[in-house]
Amino acid sequence: MKRFTDLYSRLDSTTKTNEKIAAMVDYFNGAPAADAAWAIYFLSGRRPKRLIQSRRLREWAAALTDIPDWLLVECHSAVGDSAETAALLLPAAAHSSDLPLHQWLETRILPLRELDDEQMKQQVLAWWATLDGMERFVLNKLLTGSFRVGVSQRLLTRALAQQSGIDEATVAHRLMGHWEPTPDFVAALLSHETTDADVSRPYPFFLAYALEETPVVLGSVEEWLVEWKWDGIRAQLVRRHGQSFLWSRGEELVSDRYPEVIAAAEALPDGTVLDGELLAWADGKVLPFAQLQRRIGRKSIGKKLLRDVPVLLLCYDLLEWQGKDVRHQSQWWRRERLAELLAAVDRPHLPLSEIVESDSWEALATIREESRDRLVEGFMLKRKSSPYRVGRRRGDWWKWKIDPYTIDAVLIYAQRGSGRRASLYSDYTFAVWDEGELVPFAKAYSGLTDAEMRRVDNFVRRNTRERFGPVRSVTPKLVFELAFENIQRSNRHKSGIAVRFPRILRWREDKQIEEADTLDTIKAMLP
Amino acid sequence: MSLLLELNDHGLYCAAGDFYIDPWQPVHRALVTHAHADHSRPGSAHYLIAEASLPVSRWRLGAEAPIETIPYHKPIEINGVRISYHPAGHIIGSAQIRVEYRGEVWVASGDYKIAPDPTCAPFEPVPCHTFITEATFGLPIYRWPEEAAVFGEVNDWWRQNQADGKASVIFAYALGKAQRVMTGIDPTIGPIFVHGAVNNMNRMVAQAGLSLPHSTYVNEAPAKTDWSQALIIAPTSARGTPWLRRFGAISTAFASGWMLVRGQRRRRSVDRGFVLSDHVDWEGLMLSVAATGAERVLVTHGNVPVVARYLREARGIEAYGLATPYGTDDDDATAEESE
Structure with missing residues (x-):
């Protein structure tokens, strides 16, 4: 110890x-x-x-x-x-x-x-x-069971690779899925033999960075495969030896929660691994993420829920084909095999991700404007010639997201954070105007620099009105520009709306609270 | 009935004696507990400080400031109010100020600690009716480790850095903490260098009679100094500045009571945090309060409501908070303030 x-x-x-x-x-x-x-x-x-x-x-x-x-x-x-x-x-x-x-x-x-x-x-x-x-x-x-130590999977993988002399990709792959912490496991993990027996083991996910500038810098549009960026749950479907396993990105086995997807997987040939997005889908279109959320975290799925919120796996990549790891093949090659495979099995719960065709970045930018109506977050850009890499890497996959919604709101409650922000008032509740009153509408935890956070902390301590346990209400004085991805009606919130991924974009020190936005402005953004 | 010491917008005021203790606005007569900037502010017409505080207070308040000194324990009278200064163990020359009038005794302790510190006279509990205490670390999670163990860690870190070819840069408040670090570490490990701010304070402290191990002002270091063997002591303001570039590869550390809490350590993004405070910890605070025998305790800066409530409910002492602007100008107190 x-x-x-x-x-x-x-x-x-x-x-x-x-x-x-x-x-x-x-x-x-x-x-x-x-x-x-x-x-x-x-x-x-x-x-x-x-x-x-x-x-x-x-x-x-x-x-x-x-x-x-x-x-x-x-x-x-x-x-x-x-x-x-x-x-x-x-x-x-x-x-x-x-x-x-x-x-x-x-x-x-x-x-x-x-x-x-x-x-x-x-x-x-x-x-x-x-x-x-x-x-x-x-x-x-x-x-x-809350053991976190600031070591990413990738860092651990690199350390193990360095210590054992086995290459990183192999170590990363062997660390995936379920295993028992035994000396035998360590021996297999760091073995120079190449027999890998675990039938359920998924591959490490390839993750994209957000594109912060114009895609023109990526070169010719023809070198890129463009797909909609869906707002669902990233998942890998493994089919081997007559068994199916569905893994979430957090390496959690979620097969039981999506029986319709597992049923469809029966049709896949052995030795197939698909990468895709779990989406709630009905009548030919995607349902809002809030609907999918009803399926997350439920171990047993009732008949009604299964009927109300049907889920499918929208497939966009093929990692294992005919029992072989094909991650080194080009994106385009994998895509073609995937299309053939899905056409052959022909299951409605395993559709192929649509390619958005266009001959210029400008034209794509125009099409991207449809994102909100389509309930997607923008585009995924994938280099046609690229392999399927391990972890989050720059260069071959990019998220080209639409600009978030933004709103100016007033800080009204603050609470101290945890971890690196422990003891600092860093978790905030924001309000907007509604008939002359400030109505709370979103919580946000991130977006300020450390220096700004210390200044807001200082403000909170000096402008506390009331304390409710760990929460303080503060004199409404500070205005912040918030960004969020999505907006929905909600009965659970006093404001009548719920926003997704709210975060602080910037501190509007130039604004008085009277200049903050109103609830009506936000409601006008509802799709 | 008015109290012997009361807050007004200039500071803590004694009407009977017509003087202030640690005023934050200029006044005609200021009694000052110690030379940290949040307690010792320039502009007053007359200052009374403990003898050992003179060189650093002179530095802080200016050459022209009208300063009078008083030895510890020696009583004097100001307008019929009996005054004496007693060691507070916080930094060199720090004092608790005892105020007695018509049989009633108050003690304003300024900042204090009871842990041993070779750079200043040790804290002495002074019996009183009303005790004014700080509460910077007024939570039971704050329990200072043995000083020897902490300096053992600092020495190990320094040696390891030497082996790794890295200069050891330790951030510490220029007055108090820096000298405590210098007297605590093992000076045989390697050469000690100091930032200008620390160098100035070292000179003042030496004038007050404290002997420190040899150190060199960084700007006067010989060309081709091998920084990788050195311990460099700098104020926190030097963190993340180009001043650090001259040392090449460095390992950084911060010496402060806040370093006990992991979140605080990580937020500073220094390589190491050493738990070393010039303030009293929770247990020390409770012991000190008990040792004064005070029936009333006024709590300033830090975890004010917490300490006041605990004293009331768990110890049955009349206790309440006193709103002062102290605790904004030394490393320990500024952890949650601006830097």
Whole structure:
């Protein structure tokens, strides 16, 4: 555990990529495979099902140190993290012990599930007494399953590749899907053999960056494949050995949630992997994302929901064909094979993504204006000659999104953030005018620079009107320009509207609150 | 009935003695607890400070400022009000000001800490009826680690940087924290260099009789200095500036109480955070309040409502907040303010 805690400290104390990789390489060089397996498990963002609610941890720590509830709320709000709050509240450890990471997990942490609440508490309190501050924090993170350490999948992949001498793409692929954190897994992951047995394993997704300038810089339009950019859920459909697996981009297996797609997948030949977008679709057109949201997170899908919100997989890429990995083939080649394949299976739940034909970027720009009416976010641009790459890369795939909606709104509530923004008032609620009153209509958490955020934080502290637990209402004085992607009617919101992906575009220090927009202006934007 | 010390728009005022403590506007008579800029402001017609504070206060207030000094523990009378200064353990020359009138005793503690600090006289609890306390770190999550352990980490970091060929740049407030860092680290590891702001303060502190390990002003460093072996002490204002370029590859660190909280560490985007504060932690605050025996506590700057409420509810002490503009000009206090 000490070795793993040291790794955590090193990763946490630098923002430099090379130092993070060096820290991981050092760790993997020294750690036994049984520990390395768990380290990889956590660093790749996996976690055991949450054992203990984070709230419970901080409550136990508060009880142990005789701290009243209201004071605990203040502490938590200053730290922004329950596991850390609990670790900080406790006095220094009386004595110290060191147990390897895998033993912590396998003989201590995972068996907690078998215990009742009181036993669990006694157990955790006893562990706390033997750990120093940082180890205690890491333990708490493991217990609550909220272990994040600022290491991307790509960084972990690079560290493992560097340490083992296996190429990055292979490591990335072997890290995908479901696996158990065992020494055998580590051996297979870092093996120079090329047998990969897991039938369900998806490929790493290729992700696009947003195009911030005119597509003219991309060269001739003929070199590019242009498709609508849909607002759905990115997914990979794997068909092997008569079985089908649907993976979300978060590497979550979501087969059970979309039975109609899985049923259609039966028609695919073995050795096929498709990349596409899950969309709610009825009467020949896409439904708003809010409809699709009703299907997300539901493990069991009722008949009514299945009928009201039918879902399909709009397919746009082919990663495995006739049992072979074809990611190295050109975009155009893959597209042609995909079109042939989908035409042959002919399933309405597996349609082919439409290509938008045009002979110039100018003409495309005109067509792009239809995006809002079509309920899409703009275009995807894919270089016809490019392979299917791993992770987010510049150059071959671009999102050419339409400009967001914008509105000037007034800051009325603020709350302290978490993580990097802990203890800063960085989470805001904004209002617009409605018949002479300010009506809250959106929350936003991002978009300001650190310096601006500190200034707003200062403003909030000096202009607080009322406190409601962690939330403060502030004197309406500051105006911000907000951007959002989409707008819908909503009964759940006081304003009667709901907006998607609201964020702060800029602080309008030149504007008085009287100049902020009205609810009517926003309603006029409704499609 | 009016209180012995009350806030007005110039500062904390004693009507009986007709003087102010740490006023933020110019006044005719200012009693000043310590030389940080949020407590010690120029423009007043007369200043009374602790003896050991003279060189730094002179620097802060100007050569012409009418400053009178007083040794710790020596009582004097101002308009029939009995005054004495007592060590606050915050920085060199920092004082708690004891005010006694007709049998009633108040202590304005300014900023203080109870952790050991070789750069200043240690905090002494002064029995009083009313105690005015800061609350910069007034939450039970703030529990300072042993100083020796922290300096052990700093030394290790410095040695590791030397091995990696990187200059070690530590950001610390020029007055107080910088000197504490210098006296805490192991000067045999390598040469120490200081930024101009720190160099100025070091000179003032030396005039006050404090001996520091040898350091060189960065601008006077010999050509071809091997920065990779050096520890460089700079104020936070130097962070992210071109001034740092001369050192080549660097590792940066920040010495502050805020570094205890991970979110704060990450927000500073320094390579290392060392938990070193010149303010009292939660437990220290509670111990200090208890040691004064005060039946009333007034809380200024920091987590004011939290400390006041806790003292009322958990300790049964009459406690409330006092709205002052302190806590806007030193590293620890500015974590949530502008930099």
